[in-house]
Amino acid sequence: MGHVLGDATIAELEAGVTGSVVRPDDADYDDARRIWNAAIDRRPALVVRAATTDDVVRAVRFAASEGLPMAVRGGSHSVAGFSTCDDGIVIDLSTMQAVNVDASARRATAGGGTTWAIFDAATQAHGLATTGGLISSTGLGGFTLGGGIGHLVRAHGLTCDNLLRAEVVTADGAVTSASPDSNQDLFWALRGGGGNFGVVTSMELALHPVGPTVLGGVIFYAGSEAAEVVARWRDVTADAPDELTTLVNLTTAPPAPFIPAEWHFKKVAVIAACWAGDPAEGGPVVKPLRSLGTVVNDLLGPMPYLDLQKLVDPPWEAGAANYFTSAFIDRLPDEAVTTWADFHRRSADLPVQAELHIHHLGGAMARVAPGATAFTDRSSPYIVNCLARTPEPAMLAPHRQWAIEAREAMAVYGSGRLYVNFTGEGGEEKVKAAYPPEVYARLQQVKDRFDPQNLFRYNQNVQPSGGTQKSAS
Numbered sequence: 001m002g003h004v005l006g007d008a009t010i011a012e013l014e015a016g017v018t019g020s021v022v023r024p025d026d027a028d029y030d031d032a033r034r035i036w037n038a039a040i041d042r043r044p045a046l047v048v049r050a051a052t053t054d055d056v057v058r059a060v061r062f063a064a065s066e067g068l069p070m071a072v073r074g075g076s077h078s079v080a081g082f083s084t085c086d087d088g089i090v091i092d093l094s095t096m097q098a099v100n101v102d103a104s105a106r107r108a109t110a111g112g113g114t115t116w117a118i119f120d121a122a123t124q125a126h127g128l129a130t131t132g133g134l135i136s137s138t139g140l141g142g143f144t145l146g147g148g149i150g151h152l153v154r155a156h157g158l159t160c161d162n163l164l165r166a167e168v169v170t171a172d173g174a175v176t177s178a179s180p181d182s183n184q185d186l187f188w189a190l191r192g193g194g195g196n197f198g199v200v201t202s203m204e205l206a207l208h209p210v211g212p213t214v215l216g217g218v219i220f221y222a223g224s225e226a227a228e229v230v231a232r233w234r235d236v237t238a239d240a241p242d243e244l245t246t247l248v249n250l251t252t253a254p255p256a257p258f259i260p261a262e263w264h265f266k267k268v269a270v271i272a273a274c275w276a277g278d279p280a281e282g283g284p285v286v287k288p289l290r291s292l293g294t295v296v297n298d299l300l301g302p303m304p305y306l307d308l309q310k311l312v313d314p315p316w317e318a319g320a321a322n323y324f325t326s327a328f329i330d331r332l333p334d335e336a337v338t339t340w341a342d343f344h345r346r347s348a349d350l351p352v353q354a355e356l357h358i359h360h361l362g363g364a365m366a367r368v369a370p371g372a373t374a375f376t377d378r379s380s381p382y383i384v385n386c387l388a389r390t391p392e393p394a395m396l397a398p399h400r401q402w403a404i405e406a407r408e409a410m411a412v413y414g415s416g417r418l419y420v421n422f423t424g425e426g427g428e429e430k431v432k433a434a435y436p437p438e439v440y441a442r443l444q445q446v447k448d449r450f451d452p453q454n455l456f457r458y459n460q461n462v463q464p465s466g467g468t469q470k471s472a473s
């Protein structure tokens with residue numbers, strides 16, 4: 001039975017906020033409650049579309065005083081569905097997307113609900129960027145707080161490595177700042193520990209000269225040669241300079257105009273690459289990536305960084321059911337490659353979208369000291385991400401299982417730790433599987449200090465050490 005809120009109570013909240021409050025009987029309620037992953041269908045009691053930090057303060061205080069569950073929504077791309085809840089309050093930050101670039105200081109400040117499309121457009125106007133998502137509709141909020149792996153990760157580190165300062169509304173409704181100079185423990189925890197500690201209403205990120213033209217794009221290979229392509233990709237990228245970030249994706253070719261018609265709906269191995277330095281210097285470095293097997297189509301070349309950041313948006317629009325699961329791995333022996341290619345062979349065909357990614361990590365990300373941030377695992381040179389996506393939620397279960405089995409088969413080649421941002425479900429055992437024990441213990445200390453009642457629990461939840469009966473499910 002949900003918590004019943006009186007009209008007068010809601011009206012008081014409404015009168016106090018600059019943004020808006022959406023109730024279940026409002027015409028835009030279904031729109032307001034919908035998140036990216038259609039497998040998650042929840043009915044919050046209220047959605048507060050916050051427009052200012054003060055709105056967030058009011059919404060947090062309201063949820064706390066009414067004893068309501070509370071979810072925070074940035075870009076709404078949590079695959080586990082953490083940006084919504086049943087019978088509680090959703091604090092929706094999606095109108096807080098102002099980006100201010102200080103080009104001379106190479107920094108930008110962005111509202112807590114900013115998406116990568118907005119951020120990248122603002123920073124690229126100055127020829128600057130920071131490590132961002134592969135899909136431009138993803139939010140900076142959850143992305144940065146969980147870590148942030150993108151096309152610039154080897155050149156410029158994780159997104160959280162570029163976080164310089166955050167404005168945070170904590171569980172008591174206070175507005176605080178976290179940076180190397182203030183609340184260092186909170187600042188440490190925000191860089192990898194997710195949304196456990198408060199609502200980040202704005203974040204300041206370091207920028208780097210990137211583009212506007214980079215050498216980037218994708219090369220499609222015949223899926224029947226997946227094992228050879230993955231093994232050769234591993235070998236040619238092993239000593240790659242930091243400017244080069246790549247991933248290999250075993251999947252099925254969509255019926256897209258840039259793929260020869262005879263390859264539509266056929267299995268393919270796709271290399272995605274970004275050379276973040278001078279495109280002319282990158283030519284010889286990326287050359288070996290062009291001959292890993294039978295090329296279906298080579299679309300790797302000079303392109304605007306902004307186009308690269310949107311290149312794979314179309315197959316990842318909101319509205320389908322999705323599941324992701326991941327593992328950091330240390331090595332990729334031939335037997336692992338064979339296993340991976342077997343999972344690819346067994347994967348479903350379109351309209352089910354099944355993808356097996358291996359991201360090449362290392363570079364700048366690996367040079368940050370292990371305990372410097374709460375991010376899971378910096379030493380592993382690879383992370384595998386197994387993705388299943390179906391047009392209807394009812395179809396998802398067997399493909400989700402396929403993804404879980406693929407992950408399990410690969411997790412043995414390293415720490416096997418989950419990456420919180422690529423984890424399609426919550427639960428204490430999943431969160432503990434994401435962090436080394438000493439990192440989890442330290443996260444718990446910060447949780448105890450900033451959110452001992454676990455008000456912020458719709459996330460990869462770190463439980464306060466005093467224990468709480470409150471969980472997100």
Ligand SMILES: Cc1cc2nc3c(=O)[nH]c(=O)nc-3n(C[C@H](O)[C@H](O)[C@H](O)COP(=O)(O)OP(=O)(O)OC[C@H]3O[C@@H](n4cnc5c(N)ncnc54)[C@H](O)[C@@H]3O)c2cc1C
Nearest residue numbers: 074075076077078083112134139141142143149195200459
């Ligand atoms: C299509 C797609 C592509 C992706 N690509 C990548 C990728 O390239 N690299 C990568 O590393 N990850 C990627 N991810 C994973 C992504 O980083 C996580 O899903 C991330 O949590 C999304 O952040 P969000 O703000 O969009 O999501 P939301 O669902 O809004 O939030 C996710 C979590 O963060 C919390 N949160 C969000 N904003 C704030 C805030 N301002 N303050 C406090 N808490 C907040 C929420 O409460 C929730 O717990 C991708 C996910 C999808 C669905």
